[in-house]
Amino acid sequence: MSLNMPKRKRPKRVNTLEMPPGFWAKFWTQLRRQDVQVRLLLIIFAAVLMWACIQPWNPPFSYRPGYAPPRDIVATVPFRHIDTIATLQAQDLSAQDVNYVFALDATRLLRLREELHNILVQLVSSDRPPAIWKEFLPSEKQEPKQNQEADAAEPTDPETLAKARAARQEEFQQFREALNKEGALAKLDRALEEALAPYERHGILKRPPTEEELGQGRPDQILIYREGGEEGPEDGEIVPVEDLLLGEGYRLQDRLSGAIDSVDVADHIYHWLMSRLNTMPSLLRFDSDATEKARQAARARVQPVKKRYAPGQTLAQANHPLTEKELQVLREEYQEKLSLPEAIPRKYLRGTAGFVLILSLFSLCGYFIYRKELRIVDSLRRITTLLLLAILTVLLSRWLSLDSWRAELIPLLFFAMTIAIAYGQEIALVLSCALAIMISYAVGPNLELSIILGGTVAAAAFMLGRVRSRGKLIKVGFLSGLVAFGLTMGLGILDGQPLLSLFYDGLHNFGWAIVTGFLVSGSLPLLERYLEVVTDISLLELGDVAHPLLQELVRRAPGTYNHSINVAALADAAAESIGANGLLVRVAAYFHDIGKMLKPSYFIENQGQDENRHDSLLPTMSTLIIIAHVKDGADLARQRHLPQPIIDIIEQHHGTTLVQYFYERANRQAEDNPDRSPLDEDAFRYPGPKPQSKEAAVLMLSDSVESASRTLAEPTPTRIRHLVEKIAMARLLDGQFDECGLNLQELKTIQERLVKSLIAVYHGRVKYPDSKPEPKPEASRSVPSSQGTDVAVG
Template identity: 45%
Template sequence: MNANGTQKRTRQQRVAAVELAPGLWRTLWANLQRGGVLLRMGLAAAAALFLWAFTQSWDPPFQYHENEIPQRDLVARTDFEQPDPKATEEAKERARKLAIAVFHQDPEPLEQLRAQLIGEITKLLATKTWDEVDSNLWAQFQPQQAAGTPDPTDEERAEQFQRFQEAFSEDGAIDKFSEQLAGVMAPLEQWGLLEPLPSEWGANFEKIEIRSKTSESFGAQRAVSEVLVENAAAKLQLSLKEKIGSLELAQKVFAWLRPRLAPTLVQDLDATHAAQDAMAAAEPEKTKPFRSGVDVLAPAGKPLTDEAIELLRLEYVQQRNDRTFPQRLRRSVSILGMFVALYTLCGTYIYTREPKLLHELLRLVALLSLVVLVVVFAHIINQYNPGVDVIPLLLCGMTLAIAYNQELSLLISACVALIIVLTNGHDFPQALVLMATTAGAILVLKQVRTRSKLLTVGFTAAAVGFLTTLGVGTLYGRPWPLLLEEGGLLAVWSIIAGALMTVLLPTVEKVFNVQTDLSLFELGDPAHPLLQELIRRAPGTYNHSITVASLAENAAEAIGARGLLVRVGAYYHDIGKMLKPGYFIENQGQGDNRHDALMPAMSTLVIIAHVKDGADLARQNKIPEAIIDFIQEHHGTTLVEYFYRQASEQREKEDPDGGEVDESSFRYPGPRPQTREAGVLMLSDAVESASRVLKEPTPSRIESLVEDLSMKRLLDGQFDESGLTLEEVHKIGESLVKSLTAKYHGRVKYPDQVIA
């Protein structure tokens, strides 16, 4: 037990109480267990998996493009076949000619012919004597005489007619003959008659398909020779001789029928064409084989033509189809491992140099979305026009340079270029040209102060890309005409990228919550409605803001910060005072101080409220968040010293034993300055306000004032989160001293003028 009554610890307890700071791996493991970290890692993993799936990274990309000059003969690395359109068309044409044509058969003409024959025979039988016979009708039943055979005499004709009548003399002879004739002509009525096919016939010459006229269903196939009129007539003649007992009668009947036998089959053109199309469609595609290690697909030293590209793409497709699952798995692991390495590289830089990017989830999502969109568009464009993928890469680099800084833009653009090169199949010279062109655009894009700046960046990138194309191409022995063409195209795409960036600039500012110098000029216009309202309501505050803007801009430029951003932020930093302008000293007249009637705590609330009121006014008028940050941070969590002292003195008089006044009630709500620019504005605002009360603002007094205020802010921890170093704080102080000294410089006192 010591003199104060507390238990004294042993040596072992003191040793055990010493805890060392956690090591790297322990810190890493602790961070991985945080939900926010896991969410951000999940988003990064999702972006990598999406790009892996979209670019089909489990297979190597197609590596060749038109006009590329191979250094060696490109020999087939696998067996594949090339479709042969000409041979395929010839085979389909042959198939069309083998298709069986479709005909419709109408038996009605033959049925009518048969009925007509029975009627003519009935007329002849109705004649009783030879002299009454119609000679013309009888002549139709006379067979054609052989050459050199004399014509029959009248007596012979009479005898022939008598025999004709005797053949039908029995009862029912006509009906019997009709049945025999129907049986003989049945095949003709069923299958029909066809005239000889023309020599240019486009279908099968040997068979046809015969369908009934009343039915659209499939019919039966018959040989063409069986339904030709000549062949069918010959079969009819034989059938008549077999079925009819009298040879002479059979000849006379055939003599009457033969001239009247006409084609009855009508071609169905639609059905025939459909059959031809079906035969052509069933014909397999003809191909030309290429053997691995034997056939040359493209010779060395000559630009790749469309035909060579087609062969190489067919070979690529076959190789891709032949890849096994283990091969695809190995490549997928390699690609995803590359993503992990790039994430580690970029994440380490962002964690150490741009931590706000990781802390603000929306900004991280915007960055990942930008990378994904750039790779997706580059992959799509490369499939249709290789080389144009430089446009999305340039847009990515310029966007990141505008939204963040050149270092981060160079790093991420290089990583994105590597992804594009691997997924699009570019070779090393192309990769070098892409990275050099993008780097050229980023290095000249520091500030966007004019609308022509991005076009200038585009032209600069065009020059870098053109010269790099010539240099790299020359090293690899490519011909100059081709290099000039490729370099010229790359220059055109670079200029187009600069023009597109000019159009996309407002969208970039909105998505990434960043203000370019161009938009800052618009915000800093004194004609802005919010500034005009500040002039009308609180002219003293406006003059104070203008003075602070001048001081802060010079101080920011002294440390390499964005002077224009600080100047515009200073214009708006006190706009909240316009709601209660009479409570602020710069707007009060002589002897008019409204705080005399208020308690110190109430006065403090009124003074502090101008920060929140200013932020609300800015949001209501759609002022960017970058400017609102100045409004909220320009006082940080500093103490309202005047009213705090007043409250302390009042407490001491009223209640000496009441203790100290709660200091937290007299502090601004913050937050503290989060950027170097906000820190500059805080110090400039404090120095400008304090310098107004100096009775004799000599350089030494100004310097002492600036030093005291700087030290107070440092000791109060107001700059701890701004990123300002002690050296930069010192430079800011020197700049403020120079500016204030120039403002309050001594003037020559002139003698009184003599009035004439």
């Protein structure tokens, strides 16, 4: 019988064969995913920010104080340099031409005129010269005091003294008669007002101003303004100093003689005024603030004095450390080169090259992270945090490099140590070396700086493995500082730098590394919380048996606590055998069954000889109670703020395994009742997730093996090995290890380690001659454990 099927040719048969997608097909498939596009846009945005921080379009100014150039540095473009010394000298000359500022208080002079008028009225009304009259006489005409010895040249006989008193009496009478005339006092007041008017307007100086006393300023003229008036120093009047001095200036005696008819009266008035003016406070007060303000304004008006440099002119000599003045000249030449029109195309070229460099380094680091640390790629928060740390590191390093201390090592080393703690040594090494290239490109493109930065962070990443104490962070900082010191000295000597300058630079880098160690040690709790990582230091603190959760577990469920301690010992050794974090597994094992403390009597290890409560429950209800301890444990852990890695292991330590005992029990009940619907196996499985890390997988196996080993009546090595292999194979075939990255070789290693540990637990004892034979164990009764494995208790 013919089937009449069409015959296909060979090319058609070949075309129907579908090959697996190639690299580019997979790439485009992944690129069309929305979450991948979000991550790519975030990385590109971070690259733009990094590009803006580095500013590659401007070549960095790479000279620093103390650097000795190997050859002469010559000018490449013409420029003008501000001569600081010449500019300061010009500013000082301008400040010396400033007028001293004085504030005038003329009220004292007005009160002096009123006092003189009152005294003159008193003199006119007196018949005999009062005591105040002597102030109107020249000093040579004043009568000597009785207790004062007379000069040897003057006659002291009574007749001579009597004649002198008569002469003074006559002089007083003449002065009195001159003022007794009608209108004489009023005329004298007007004359005094006219004579003292210039002093009321400008004041009086007792001595000329000097630079030693008042600072820089003109000694020949001053600026005067009225104190307390509406006008300020800027509205003052400039007056020559010679016009303000007593005895000079406006010639007070001449003005009085010209204004007063009687020469004798003018002479007496002049002597009285001079005696008072010499003793009264000055009418002019030096205003230091206004004068200093005028000096600063004068300095500011001075244009900088610039020195011209031609191309080819030497700016710094070879093998001589650069001074501050030379650095200033080199910086001005650098700014001049950047401002030239022909530098614009090169800026575009440098900017493009810098962005390509940043994208290349980002791509390299991203690919390495994708291959080594998928948990960073899977978490958008972790990617954002990592990019933000990288940008802040470059920004702070660039800012700190501008200082003469050159502390760009601190942010980079802090970044390297932080990433090593959070994600491991390999990730820290790659990322920190990439940032070292960017930083050296930003602060000064030279090979020596790249080697120093890269070598220092590489040393820190290599030495920073498991952190069990804060002292290790300080130790790593110290050793990294030694590496930085050695690299600084070695590369500097090869470059021909002065030893003293190299020694100081090396000490700076050594000190910055130690400072970074202390900074990381102090900020470790914040880093753990922000980066969602847990260090060995925190694990050791959590592993303390005095933890409140463990103490409550001992009180409520002592059997579960004992089970957790045994599982911790097994899991720690098994995790260390494959290079996983044994301490994390140990601490997680302490807490993995804390959810059982809410209903401890429903778990076999806490029942003792009591009746099994599951005998009166349906299998589905028992399954719900057994499964609930995982969710309850995770909730308790979150309530007590346990680290997220431990919470993850609590949720994953059963994966999606089947609660075998109650599932089979439900099957038996279903067989007895043919009207019941088929069982849903998923209803008897844990909700998961499956183990996502090797540590969670190790704890799953250790938990199952520890529980199942208690069912062995005679735990011989052969039976123990068979039990471990059976449970491991069951978990493997059930797909529980599909998402944790555990390979078959590591699974085999874990099995061998668990077998050795269990054999050590159930080792035999030598019977002593007088010991009584042990009774045979009774038949065991099978009751459920939380592992889904039948656990026998004698």
